[in-house]
Structure formats: C-alpha cells, structure tokens
Amino acid sequence: MALQPNSMTRSSSSDSSALSNIMVTGVAEDDSVSDQASASTPQTSLNDNASLQSAKGAFDTLDVIQEETGRRPKRARSNVSTYNVKELFDAQQQPGSSRNVSGLTGRTLVDQDALRGDKDDKDVEEMEWEATNTTQRRSPRSAAKMHRRPSVKDRMKKAASKVGSVLGKRSREVMEAGKRKFGMSEVEESPKASKVLKELDMGTKGVLDEMDLSDDEYDTPPPRPVKRAKTTGKAPAEELTVPTAPPLKITSGRQAKKWQKEGLFVGQDADADPTQKGGRKKLQKKRPGSSGSDDAEVSGASKRRPLMPLPMFDYLDKSRDFIIPFDIYAPSFVKGDEKPKDWFKLNRNRIIGEAKDLWEKAEKLPASACVCQPPAPGEKGCEDDCLNRVMQYECNEDNCNLEAGECSNRAFAELASRTKKGGSFDCGVEVIKAGNRGFGVRSCRTFSPGQIIMEYTGEIISETESQRRVKEEYKDKQNYYLMELERGLIIDGTKGSMARFVNHSCAPNCEVRMMKVNGTPRMAVFAGDNGIMTGDELTYDYNFDSLGIPQACYCGAATCRGYLIKRLNAAEQKKQAREEMERKRKAAEEAQKNAESEARKKRLQNDRGSGWRGWVAVDDPETKERLKAEKREREEAEKNSSRAQRLAARRGSLPAAATKPAVEKRTNSKRRKTVHVDEENAETELEEAAGESAADALVQNTANPTTHTRTVSRGSKFTEELPRPSSAQTHTSKIVKKTEVSVSTTEVHEETRMISEDAGAANAEDEEPPRPNDSSKHTLSRTASKGKEVMKSVGQAVKKGLKGGDKGATRRANGQLRQSSIDGQGVGRASVGEAAEAVVLGSDFLRGDK
Numbered sequence: 001m002a003l004q005p006n007s008m009t010r011s012s013s014s015d016s017s018a019l020s021n022i023m024v025t026g027v028a029e030d031d032s033v034s035d036q037a038s039a040s041t042p043q044t045s046l047n048d049n050a051s052l053q054s055a056k057g058a059f060d061t062l063d064v065i066q067e068e069t070g071r072r073p074k075r076a077r078s079n080v081s082t083y084n085v086k087e088l089f090d091a092q093q094q095p096g097s098s099r100n101v102s103g104l105t106g107r108t109l110v111d112q113d114a115l116r117g118d119k120d121d122k123d124v125e126e127m128e129w130e131a132t133n134t135t136q137r138r139s140p141r142s143a144a145k146m147h148r149r150p151s152v153k154d155r156m157k158k159a160a161s162k163v164g165s166v167l168g169k170r171s172r173e174v175m176e177a178g179k180r181k182f183g184m185s186e187v188e189e190s191p192k193a194s195k196v197l198k199e200l201d202m203g204t205k206g207v208l209d210e211m212d213l214s215d216d217e218y219d220t221p222p223p224r225p226v227k228r229a230k231t232t233g234k235a236p237a238e239e240l241t242v243p244t245a246p247p248l249k250i251t252s253g254r255q256a257k258k259w260q261k262e263g264l265f266v267g268q269d270a271d272a273d274p275t276q277k278g279g280r281k282k283l284q285k286k287r288p289g290s291s292g293s294d295d296a297e298v299s300g301a302s303k304r305r306p307l308m309p310l311p312m313f314d315y316l317d318k319s320r321d322f323i324i325p326f327d328i329y330a331p332s333f334v335k336g337d338e339k340p341k342d343w344f345k346l347n348r349n350r351i352i353g354e355a356k357d358l359w360e361k362a363e364k365l366p367a368s369a370c371v372c373q374p375p376a377p378g379e380k381g382c383e384d385d386c387l388n389r390v391m392q393y394e395c396n397e398d399n400c401n402l403e404a405g406e407c408s409n410r411a412f413a414e415l416a417s418r419t420k421k422g423g424s425f426d427c428g429v430e431v432i433k434a435g436n437r438g439f440g441v442r443s444c445r446t447f448s449p450g451q452i453i454m455e456y457t458g459e460i461i462s463e464t465e466s467q468r469r470v471k472e473e474y475k476d477k478q479n480y481y482l483m484e485l486e487r488g489l490i491i492d493g494t495k496g497s498m499a500r501f502v503n504h505s506c507a508p509n510c511e512v513r514m515m516k517v518n519g520t521p522r523m524a525v526f527a528g529d530n531g532i533m534t535g536d537e538l539t540y541d542y543n544f545d546s547l548g549i550p551q552a553c554y555c556g557a558a559t560c561r562g563y564l565i566k567r568l569n570a571a572e573q574k575k576q577a578r579e580e581m582e583r584k585r586k587a588a589e590e591a592q593k594n595a596e597s598e599a600r601k602k603r604l605q606n607d608r609g610s611g612w613r614g615w616v617a618v619d620d621p622e623t624k625e626r627l628k629a630e631k632r633e634r635e636e637a638e639k640n641s642s643r644a645q646r647l648a649a650r651r652g653s654l655p656a657a658a659t660k661p662a663v664e665k666r667t668n669s670k671r672r673k674t675v676h677v678d679e680e681n682a683e684t685e686l687e688e689a690a691g692e693s694a695a696d697a698l699v700q701n702t703a704n705p706t707t708h709t710r711t712v713s714r715g716s717k718f719t720e721e722l723p724r725p726s727s728a729q730t731h732t733s734k735i736v737k738k739t740e741v742s743v744s745t746t747e748v749h750e751e752t753r754m755i756s757e758d759a760g761a762a763n764a765e766d767e768e769p770p771r772p773n774d775s776s777k778h779t780l781s782r783t784a785s786k787g788k789e790v791m792k793s794v795g796q797a798v799k800k801g802l803k804g805g806d807k808g809a810t811r812r813a814n815g816q817l818r819q820s821s822i823d824g825q826g827v828g829r830a831s832v833g834e835a836a837e838a839v840v841l842g843s844d845f846l847r848g849d850k
C-alpha cells in the first residue's frame with residue numbers, strides 16, 4: 001500500500017511535528033497506528049482519496065527529496081529551491097491560480113495545494129515512493145538538522161493533532177479546516193467547512209492570527225529576521241512572475257511572525273481604503289490574488305487622496321437643523337456617579353390611613369364615557385375634544401368605542417406596555433446630579449409632545465397627615481416631595497418613583513397631570529409641547545404653595561420667578577412682563593448714554609491730544625452746559641459774598657469806612673475845603689441835584705418800587721436833616737453847611753449805591769441778571785464817559801446856578817444826568833453807580849471850583 005503513509009500525513013497524526021517527521025513517522029509506524037490516528041478525526045476517506053490525486057504530497061516531500069538526492073539519482077534534483085521556484089513560477093502562471101500576497105497565511109498554504117493540483121498522478125506516486133525510500137535512508141545529520149528547525153506549519157500540525165480528538169463537532173470542523181490549510185488534510189471542502197475556512201483566514205482577528213504558534217518543546221535558535229519583500233508597484237500579475245523565495249522557506253523558524261492580514265504594507269492595494277464602508281470583505285475583494293479578488297474592480301478603484309478633503313470649510317459656513325433619530329438611547333450615568341441615598345423606591349401608590357376613605361369615595365364617582373368616532377386611517381382618535389380627555393379620564397375598552405391602537409387617550413396603558421419589559425430604554429429616564437438643585441431626572445431618549453414619561457407614585461396621604469409630616473418628620477429636610485393628587489389627597493413621593501426627583505423650572509419642558517384610570521386618580525409626568533430630546537433634564541412648574549419662607553429657585557430660566565412660589569395669573573404675568581420690559585428699556589438707555597459719553601470723551605481727548613495746543617471750540621452741548629453752570633456758580637458766589645459784606649456793613653457789624661474807604665477818604669479830603677456859597681441857593685440846588693439825580697437813577701435802574709420808596713424817603717430824610725441856617729450864624733453856618741453838605745452828599749452817594757446794589761441783587765435773585773456782553777460793555781464805558789460829561793455839565797450848571805441863581809440850568813443838567821442813566825439802563829448797577837458818582841463829582845467839582 002504505497003498510498004497509506006501519505007494519507008497518514010494528511011490526517012492529524014498525533015506525533016507529527018515536522019514535515020519530514022511526518023514522513024518518517026508515516027513510514028516508521030505501522031498501518032495500524034496510522035489508522036488509529038486517522039480515527040481521531042472525522043472520516044474523510046473520500047476526500048482524502050481526492051487529495052491524494054493532488055500534487056500536495058509530492059510537494060510536501062520535496063524537502064526530503066532535497067536531503068536524499070544522492071539516493072535517487074533517477075529523480076534527483078540538485079537544488080530544491082530552484083525546483084520550488086520553478087514550480088511556483090509555473091503554477092502562478094496557471095490561469096485561475098491564486099496567490100495570497102499577505103504572506104504566510106492559511107490561504108497561502110491552501111494555495112500551494114492548488115499549485116500542486118496540476119501535477120499528474122504519476123508524479124505524485126513517484127515522489128511519494130521516493131519520499132518513502134529516501135526517508136528510510138536519510139542521513140542522521142540531515143535528520144538532526146530538520147529536527148532543529150521545525151516549521152510553524154509543523155508545529156501547527158502537532159498542536160492540531162493534540163486537540164482534535166477532544167473537540168466537539170463545531171470545533172472539529174474548525175480544526176479540519178485549519179488542517180486543510182496546512183495541508184494536513186485533503187478533504188474536499190464542504191460549504192460549511194469553507195465557511196469556517198474563511199473565518200480562519202479573515203482579518204487580523206482571524207483564528208490563525210490568534211493562535212500562539214510557539215512551542216517550547218523545540219530548543220531552536222531564534223529565526224533570522226525575514227526581510228520584507230519590496231513592493232515594486234507593478235501590477236500584481238507582473239509581481240508574481242518574479243518569485244523571490246519559495247513560500248515554504250518562510251515557514252521555517254521558531255517564532256511565527258504574526259502576519260497582518262490587512263494594511264497598506266502587506267500586499268494591500270494602495271487604492272483600497274480600510275476606513276471605507278464595506279470593511280474587510282470589500283478590502284479582501286480588492287486585494288489582488290485573494291480568493292474574492294476582483295481585478296476589474298481593483299483597476300477601477302478610486303485613487304487615494306494625498307490630502308485631507310476640504311469640504312469641512314463648507315460646513316463651517318452653512319448650517320442646517322437635524323433631528324437625532326427617535327430611538328437613540330444615550331444614558332449618561334457613569335459608574336462612580338453619586339446616587340441618591342435615602343430613596344425608598346415605590347412604583348405603586350400606597351394608600352395610608354384616613355386617605356383610604358377619601359380614596360374610596362373618589363373611586364365611587366360616576367365614570368365618564370366618550371363618543372369619539374373612529375379616526376381616518378393612519379390617524380388617532382380621542383383627541384382634544386374627547387369627553388374622557390376633557391374629564392381627565394383615561395379611555396379604556398369600557399368607556400371608549402375605539403380600538404386601543406386608534407385611541408390617543410390611553411397614556412397609562414401605553415406606559416404600562418412600555419415599561420413591562422423593564423428595559424432602560426423603555427423607561428427612558430435616569431437620575432442625575434443637578435448641581436445646586438440636588439438630584440434631577442434626565443431623559444436618555446426622546447419623547448414626543450404630550451407623551452407620557454413616567455408615573456409619579458408614592459404614599460397617598462390625607463392633607464392633615466401631610467401637614468403633620470411637614471411639621472414633624474420633614475422639618476429638617478431641604479427637599480419636599482409632596483404633591484396634591486386630588487382634593488384632600490396628597491402623594492408623598494419621599495417613598496416613591498423616580499418622578500420624585502424631577503426638579504422645578506419656571507420654564508419647564510414637562511407637565512404633571514392627574515388622570516383617572518379605571519376610576520382611580522393617578523399622576524404622571526408628560527412631555528411638554530415641544531417634546532423632549534435625548535439628554536434634556538426633565539422639569540415641571542411646581543406652582544409651589546409655600547407656607548413658610550419660599551426657597552430660592554435655581555432653574556436659570558429667563559422668566560425665573562426667583563423663588564419656588566405659585567405661578568402668577570395672566571394679569572400678574574402681564575404686569576411682570578411690563579415691568580421687566582421697562583426695566584430693560586431703562587437699562588438699555590443708561591447703557592447707551594454711558595457709551596455715548598465715553599465715546600465723546602474719547603473723541604475730545606483724541607482731538608486735543610496730549611498737552612496744550614491752544615483753544616478748542618467747544619461745540620459739545622454738554623461741555624457748554626457745564627461751563628455755563630460753573631460760571632453761574634462763580635457769579636452767584638461772588639454776589640453772595642459782596643452782598644453779605646454789604647449787609648454786614650449796614651447792620652453795623654462792619655464800619656462803613658471798612659466798606660468804602662476810598663469814598664470816605666475822598667469825602668474827608670474834600671471836607672477840608674472851604675465852600676463859599678449863597679447858603680440858601682446852594683442848599684436848594686444841591687438838594688435838588690443830589691436828591692433828584694439819585695432818586696431818578698434808582699427809578700430808572702432798579703424798577704423796584706419798594707427800594708425806590710426807601711431811597712426816596714432817605715432822600716427826603718436827607719433833605720429834612722439839613723439844618724436851615726439862621727442869619728445870625730452865617731459864618732458858623734457856612735462852616736456847618738459846608739460840613740453838612742459834604743457829609744450829606746457822601747451819604748447820598750453811599751446810600752444810593754447801596755440801595756441800588758441791593759435792588760440789583762434782589763432782582764438778580766428773582767430773575768437772572770442781564771449778562772454783560774460786548775455791546776453792554778461798550779454801553780457801560782460809554783455811559784461812564786457820558787456820566788463824566790454830565791457830571792461836568794451838572795457841576796457847571798450848579799456853579800452857574802449858584803452864581804447866577806439859574807435854577808433852570810441846574811434842572812437841565814439834571815435832565816442830562818437822567819438821560820445818561822437811561823442810556824446805562826442795560827448795564828444795571830454800574831450805570832446807577834456812575835450816575836451817583838456823577839452827582840458826587842458834580843458836587844465836588846462845585847466845591848472844588850469854589
């Protein structure tokens with residue numbers, strides 16, 4: 001039986017460790033042993049026979065033949081590698097032959113089978129015969145050499161033969177497939193086996209890659225590093241025509257190199273992109289020489305981009321809305337996150353104490369029933385106008401004519417069916433830490449508007465019990481979980497469902513509603529009008545009826561009420577909105593003003609630059625205003641101080657000499673002069689001139705009747721005070737008169753000035769005094785000079801009058817004086833002063849003339 005040993009080699013022989021050994025063993029052992037070994041694997045006799053037709057056996061024996069060339073000159077080959085290269089070369093030229101360019105893989109070995117399949121039977125037989133004989137005559141040296149360098153393949157075989165017998169059916173199939181890859185079995189591939197084979201060959205996670213092929217049994221030196229074959233970039237077919245080394249040579253060495261199945265540097269076509277959709281299979285298909293390769297496809301494969309694609313800039317410019325698919329489930333809870341500690345979970349309502357009576361009463365209330373019509377196909381009935389819905393009753397088969405699938409008012413039934421499985425997605429919510437608000441609830445899926453999310457369950461207690469609990473049990477607690485269910489009934493969620501953790505917001509995304517389900521009041525959290533997106537924190541408006549100090553609200557909404565308090569009614573909301581708007585408007589105005597003034601300041605600063613450059617036209621209204629105000633203040637201060645001085649002087653707190661020393665001095669100096677006058681005339685004329693001119697000036701300049709009267713009375717007093725001279729005392733009286741006249745005149749001057757100034761000040765207090773401008777200044781100086789002229793003429797007139805007794809001349813002079821005062825009207829006090837001075841000077845002149 002020449003074929004027997006060969007068939008043994010392909011079966012999982014228990015002690016075959018190397019190709020040569022297998023041959024040796026096959027020959028050395030008797031048939032019974034080989035039969036025994038074969039029995040450890042499923043019987044594959046038919047396939048084995050088929051495999052025997054292949055050239056595999058012949059090929060496997062080549063190494064041995066190489067060793068034993070001397071023994072068979074007839075069939076000898078001087079260099080086995082030459083032979084192998086030729087064989088390979090020839091085989092690879094065969095149409096339909098394939099080569100896995102990924103190096104040493106199962107496929108490589110299998111492909112060798114294919115290569116060998118073209119050898120004719122005769123050759124096979126001959127080679128086997130040779131092998132049998134040559135092995136028997138093998139030199140000890142060559143045997144030892146072979147023993148030292150067992151190939152990976154051999155070790156695989158050994159490992160396979162060890163484990164094959166104890167495996168189950170599936171594992172045995174895997175083993176068989178593996179063996180076939182290594183040429184250990186020539187069993188014809190069944191579809192199942194080929195599938196397994198594919199699995200073995202697939203990807204970096206393929207079974208073959210996972211296997212540890214090292215074997216400590218062999219004390220062999222580490223393999224020399226295998227040089228990576230250079231890729232020429234030529235077409236695969238061309239590349240294959242220049243074989244670099246026989247595949248079997250690669251298999252030698254102690255440690256098996258872990259060959260990558262995919263990747264740019266392992267025979268992968270540069271155009272094939274592993275990041276593209278389609279993954280491994282597509283890649284394998286594109287790979288030249290692989291079983292699934294499609295050369296046509298390869299040639300048409302898209303070119304690899306050398307640079308990053310640029311369309312990202314497009315996306316920066318444009319934006320579009322998108323919606324996360326409805327069924328995305330994204331829990332955020334991470335292991336280690338804080339969990340609520342004192343939460344007693346209660347997923348059903350538990351009625352406590354006296355609440356039971358109320359509960360029963362509520363249950364006995366007449367049930368509602370709706371008369372809704374079946375909806376159009378694809379739509380749902382029992383919408384907003386459903387009687388049950390309006391009455392807050394959930395529809396069921398007793399109170400609604402629609403089918404469950406047609407009715408949209410069966411929220412609790414939907415919730416029950418959704419949470420029946422108890423899966424996280426079905427529940428769709430989770431407890432999270434919500435910063436300064438304690439814990440909260442977050443959705444980990446989406447909820448459509450109005451969809452039920454979860455039921456608020458807990459202990460159902462009476463109002464009295466709730467008050468007791470708040471006062472006694474929860475007095476030190478910060479969080480309250482009490483909610484009114486129905487009149488007189490409270491749900492205490494301290495022991496309750498996850499809904500107890502839902503926080504308050506003044507702009508909530510959920511609402512809590514009570515529904516009667518089969519007559520029983522139940523509470524649940526529903527999605528608000530905008531629905532809930534994955535990751536949203538669930539909130540509802542507590543509408544908290546706080547009895548004590550309200551808690552501060554940290555909801556962060558723009559419309560936050562600031563505290564956990566009751567919702568405002570429509571009117572209150574309107575008012576609040578109005579106030580808020582007003583506040584915002586004012587704030588905006590203020591901000592704008594500030595910004596403008598800042599900008600102005602900056603502009604001015606920029607205009608002026610640093611340092612003094614000269615006068616700048618002040619066109620800024622604000623600055624103008626400021627300057628005006630400063631000026632007014634200055635004037636006011638001046639006025640006040642001078643007025644105070646005058647008042648003080650008048651009250652006697654200050655000596656008159658201190659107030660007007662210059663005038664006094666002058667008066668004193670004039671006093672020393674002797675006046676020779678016709679006493680009577682002089683008296684009269686002087687009296688007239690001084691009294692009239694002063695009074696006239698005041699009339700003209702002050703337009704103050706009170707002041708005027710006072711002045712006049714002074715004037716009259718002055719007049720009265722003048723003593724009438726007697727003829728007996730002529731000389732003395734002359735002297736006295738002299739003195740009296742000069743003194744009185746001075747007094748007139750002083751009083752006139754003071755009174756007129758007072759009047760001016762009083763006027764200034766009532767209305768703004770006329771501000772002198774350029775023209776008024778001119779008027780002033782003109783008046784002053786005119787005053788002097790008048791004074792001159794008055795003096796002359798007086799002189800004349802005194803001399804010639806021409807009273808008319810004196811009067812004319814007075815008229816001139818009055819006119820001069822009228823001219824100086826706009827100048828106010830100044831002209832009055834001038835006029836008064838004119839009188840004084842006039843009288844002085846008169847006296848001086850004397």
Ligand SMILES: C[S@@+](CC[C@H](N)C(=O)[O-])C[C@H]1O[C@@H](n2cnc3c(N)ncnc32)[C@H](O)[C@@H]1O
Nearest residue numbers: 437438439478479480500501503504553554555
């Ligand atoms: C029903 S519990 C909500 C769950 C609670 N955060 C927890 O950690 O258990 C109500 C309590 O949460 C707190 N809370 C809820 N919403 C709040 C908010 N917007 N601002 C401040 N505290 C809030 C208050 O202490 C309130 O009494």
